[in-house]
Amino acid sequence: MPNLDDLIDRMTLEEQVSLLSGEDFWSLPAIERLSIGKLRVTDGPNGARGGGSLIGGVKSAAFPVGIAIGATWNPALVAEIGAALADEVKSKGAHVLLGPTINIQRTVTNGRNFECYSEDPVLTAELASGYVKGLQQKGISAVAKHFAGNESEIARTSNSSVIDERSLREVYLLPFERAVKDAGLWGIMTAYNKVNGTFASEHEWLITEVLRGDWGFDGVVMSDWFGSHSTVETVNAGLDLEMPGPTRDRGEKLVEAVKAGKVLPETIRERVRAILMVMERTGALGSCEPFAERADDRPEHRALIRKAGAEAAVLLKNEDALPLSGKETIAIIGPNAKTAQIMGGGSAQLNPHYRVSPYDGFAAALGEENLTYAEGCTNFRFQPLLKTPLEVSYFDNDALSGEPVFTTTEDEAELIWIGNVAEGKVAPDHFSARLVGDYIPRETATHQVGLVSAGLSRLYVNGELVADAWTNWTRGRTYFEEGCDEVVGNVDLVAGEPAEIVVEYATRPSSALGLSAIRVGISVPLGEEAIEEAAAIAAKTDVALVFAGRSGEWDTEGSDLESIALPGRQDALVAAVARANPKTIVVLQTGGPVEMPWIDDVAGLLSAWYPGQEAGNAIADVLLGKAEPGGRLAQTFPAKWSDNPAHSQDPRVYPGKDGEVEYREGVFIGYRHYDRHGIEPLFPFGFGLSYTTFRLGEPVVEAENFDAEATATVSLTVENTGNRRGSTVVQLYVCPRDSGGQRPQKELKAFAKVVLAPGESGTVRLALSPRDFAHFDAEAKGWRIAAGDYDIKIGESSDRVQTIATLTKATDGGLMPL
Template identity: 40%
Template sequence: MASTNPTPADAAREAAVEAALAKLDLDAKARLLAGQDMWSLPALREIGLPSLVMSDGPIGVRGVRWTADDPSVALPSPTALAATWDPELAHRAGVLLAQEARRKSVHVVLAPTVNLHRSPLGGRHFEAYSEDPYLTGRIGAGFVRGVQSGGIGTTVKHFVANDAETDRFTANNLVSARALRELYLAPFEAIVENAHPWGIMLAYNSVNGTTMTEHRYLVNEVLRGEWGFDGFTVSDWMAARSTTDAIQGGLDVAMPGPDTIYGEALARAVRDGEATEADVDEAVRRVLRLAARVGILEGAEPVVTDLPATVDGEALAREIARRSFVLVRNERGALPMKPGGSVALIGAAARDARVLGGGSALVFPARIVSPLDGLTAALPEGTLTYAVGADPNEELSAADRGFHLRAVCRDADGTVIGTGSAPGGQIQWMGSDLPDGVTHDRLHTVELTGTFTPRESGQHTFGIKGLGAFTLTIDGTTHYDDVQRPEKDDPFAAFFAAPVPRAQAELTAGETVEVSLTQVVQFPQDAPLKVVGFSLCHQEPQRDPDELIAHAVEAARAADTAVVVVATTDRVESEGFDRKDLGLPGRQDDLVRAVSAANPNTVVVVNSGSPVELPWRDDVAAVLLTWFPGQEGGAALADVLTGTHEPGGRLPTTWGSLPDAPVTQVVPTNGELPYTEDVFIGYRSWEKEGRTPSYPFGHGLGYTDWTYDAIETTGTTVTIRVRNTGTRPGRETIQLYLAAVGGETAADRPARWLAGFTTVEAAPGEAVEAVVELPRRAFEIWDESTNSWTHVAGSYEIQAGRSIADPRVTATVTV
């Protein structure tokens, strides 16, 4: 259970909350629990409460408008943050996002995501941390403490078992009580206990037959009862379905608005005797407590009165990126690169980097440093060449590079009523998120209009992502004037469905043309939210892949080092769908094989948010995993490749091929998805099945060598002595795993499980000690017969080492 230890300031805030609550009538209380628009709750002037604002924020704070006019710092993806194995660095990331939130007048950040990497096919895993609940809980707790130290609330999400995207609105995930407790609930419990979050987001899916926004047992009895969580709960957007069941099931806030299951519907349910005002009061009390904590409730002092020091966003983004990069292979000292040598940089993603994931994780940074940008700045002039090699973008993508577009809003008479930005050719206006001066009643058409200057000559393809009536014009010619309809019933189809090609035009590099895409706006009568969402998409001329690869091979053969950047695309990894396979899109595998055959000193940089198959991994000199590295990714890559900094990351999830992966089922059957693997996911399942992954959990190399000299135990306190035996300073991530030693101790547990970790730094030849306290929970299992945690007495082997597959020293402890 969380330890609250109330202070006099806490008591004063609670008094202010009670005083405010006493002034509200039923209608005002019910109104406060319903979103007034996409991102905010209504103001209640009678108690001095302004509107409380929420915003997406796993890697940056977007703000209330989907616009590039107010840029956001874009940090590396959550998988990257977890790869640092550094809760303190996660804390600093949280401090920065709180700073960004205050700048954008946001009170609550909708993060972190602490669902687990149950299967490598999960399409949104880049937004979650790890396959391991202990690592996830530690990183998540650091992030929450950081954000809230800046006076901004968090909503830990998605509670619970929201581990895949397929049919996420309707899937009923069947999970044993033991798997729930030991795996999926564990990060939430750890964060509640150690970071005291001010909010939890309830997921779309059902667990064992009950949708999470109505799950009395998991929300009221476990989260609030057993763990002592005193914050507010909010639905995932459009997840709330039943007024009475939701208020009784523990849901405090239904988002977005204005049409929700709360508000007038909730007040009516109380008057009709279907719900109690006492339940409403409890929910309102928690929302007012949140308002008091963030400092917007009149008469209540905020939790944070002295703000943290200002953080340099660009510097922190660069530091997290290089600390997250995982060097999984480094033969013959290929990295760092030798000074002064020539470098052939190859790959479409080297020029057009994918630095963040799609959906809720998308923000618009003021700048993006690509690998080409970073290496151009870092290497001596004349030593770097570039070749595309192979383009993974086999589909149309955002109309960003070379496009200069604005959105023009008109009424039915054709009069302009407002204009707005259109980053990447995208319009995503939800609820009241409209350009200044524009209202839903007057809005008739939205035109994306501007110019496009191609960087290549040839046949360019243009297309549309979205639903409705569109007119597409390129260089004065109308190519499409018709209605684009959905393939399936999905409320987010306009945002996550694939773009449809609608035009082809022969264009010349450097010659600017006019482009226009107009939508006739329609708002369905039964839609819970008024949404304007569509995109102009584009694909450059498609050159012969064999020709591109041949050109890359020539460049590689002429260079001392070939650096190939391979990547996934937003049609492979994004919110809204799961992955079909783990292969790299396009001809990228062929590219790597061809380049490595021409140059044995080939370094492959893998730009993906989660695992991909690397069938050529044993044929190249080095493999560096860079995740989605954030806006400064290219600069960080140059730091690591040139050796000014070492790659600091360790794998937060197992990397392997799909045929070998033990857990691959993410598609429900008849609406149900059984978690038949029970407590065996990630490295637990790989070991149980006796399968060898490409790279094991916890693996990662630096630029120096380490020996593990000794391990000592005093009870459950473990002291490890390590020595830097290399030639340069370095950082080591010491990992501690427990293994039951026979008999009762086994209790059908995994062969080994992560029980502790820490990082140390040392100069060449220096020895350092690290002390790790093993948590009591590491020696417990969930007993389904008693519905409680059981301490399993017996002997355990403590294995300290560099990964789960590389233990260096061991000791035995009896508990």
């Protein structure tokens, strides 16, 4: 290992400062004089996108999203995924993966809910540690995000999350703490938002006192993209790296701040040392390999994604409907049947090697001749993307004037511009563009044309202005809150007759992220007859499979949901199909809970999330019994949105008011909230059915010296009493008695996933440490175990637990180390 301090000594101040901000969007500058290579990063966390835009680019493997990983309750599997992702990162010529996302699922409407693991901090922490270990054991740095308090996408770049210290320590910081202490995390990304009034990127208490001081973190702390807002404040607070480049707040500004005595040279050395440490750990420090990206479609990664997708699937209802024998006549119905919903939207999206839809999965397993299909209804948020050749002309002004300086061709009508635009021939924040192409309608009908833009835009069809997002452009909930909401116009078109599409675009000032974008969609609306057709098809088959849910248009970074009802007419579709066929099975693909007014009328329900590029194969494997539905809910499904802990009549609680979001529920989030208020959820935390049955044996609790040591071990035998191989999750909750309502009725503290063959038994051992009984004493600034009784409860979901022991702490313990 090179002596990093000697290397820093050899640098000029300017060279040191150069390493504290990106050179471009995805890399740091090299210092060739000292043989210091480039450190390159890539977006994650459910794949490695590489250096391309949010759309297109080099193809990559798409793994299951965060909430799907959460549903596996399997840290070992997550470590396996982390190791595979390390290979993906290397194929993109990078050293750092921007993941995992380990914010807590505070609400059921968070647009980024899909990217997070769980509503529970301990489950999130265990899975995060597995991910980090798997990734970093192969020399790729993880970057846990977003530190901290980013539990909503509404005004996330300006809002302040108001969170008391106890809730921070016990809930929102715990996964980051465990990733540092248990997994040796090398990287942290600060959140966009403020925490208690201070931007996370310049929050000295969070970065220096807690992260580095209390937890001993020695890795790199980087800003989210464009999430750094100052020079002196961020550097002195502990932020090592400003991203992306070129720099906005560092460079010469930081050099001058050092010369003026506003930032100490020793502080610069500390920040540089953190960068060099990660470079050394990942092999980037002395690397001079030329940058290259590959689309490696690895068979072993295909198999892992398929396996993980099945293990993430949660069977929520089964009235002797599943597994299917494969001999039934099957109707494949719904908006997600022939569309492979494999991932959420935003910075986590990538260009997958392929997408397997549920229809494709069943066709491969049973033969397409054995299936019937009906779409039934749509569930898109935006009009379906216009896919036709388009000539795109760029102008180096915002008025579409003069001759274009660059012309190219695109295959579809969505363009996202970040950084380099038109091969550098226009300024990224000051240009205009004209898109011209033909659309050939398939039917004679009134078409709906949708236009969305981060910037000004207008759309003409055959010379007629159809959609205007220019004249009265208003910021909405698209493109990370940089774009307008969709403007939809109608136009009558004739089948087979080409219609000329002309779109004009011009930049406008960005609020925070330096992003420009445009999207055009077109469709013919489906009517009532589509639902009637689906019901008629369902009535003629043995089984009706309805593939419903959302997509990455709804579950996306930069936009929270407005409700958790299924979009469009999907509820009506499910109800109609269920009336037509009593053996109706619904397969949900969403990034979180949904309301289900039809739940009593269907025979089966599977939550499949967004399981990656093998989606249809994994879903077919589970429904046909080739794989066990291995998932258990990592987030409670409420009966209705208003039951959620963050739902309030006061907008300060959610979505925020006057620049603040108050976490008034404190530590009572998720199942803790439902327990406290006696609210029965639709499906509880930890719940999931198997294709087999299990019996939990009599637990043995070892805690002879509990009063002095506050440790315990629980052992029990689990037996598969059914006739199929299957899995269950043994969950242990600690339940403090007589806490005066100041502590949750129960808190998950340990769990174990058990996979057993028919008739097989296995032994589970769950260890409890002093921290598992402690609460954070905000006044004393430390962890404390209060005197009293602690019930230990065991079960297979949060609502089905039984007390197996009561442990007594006779004396109030002193403060524990942070």
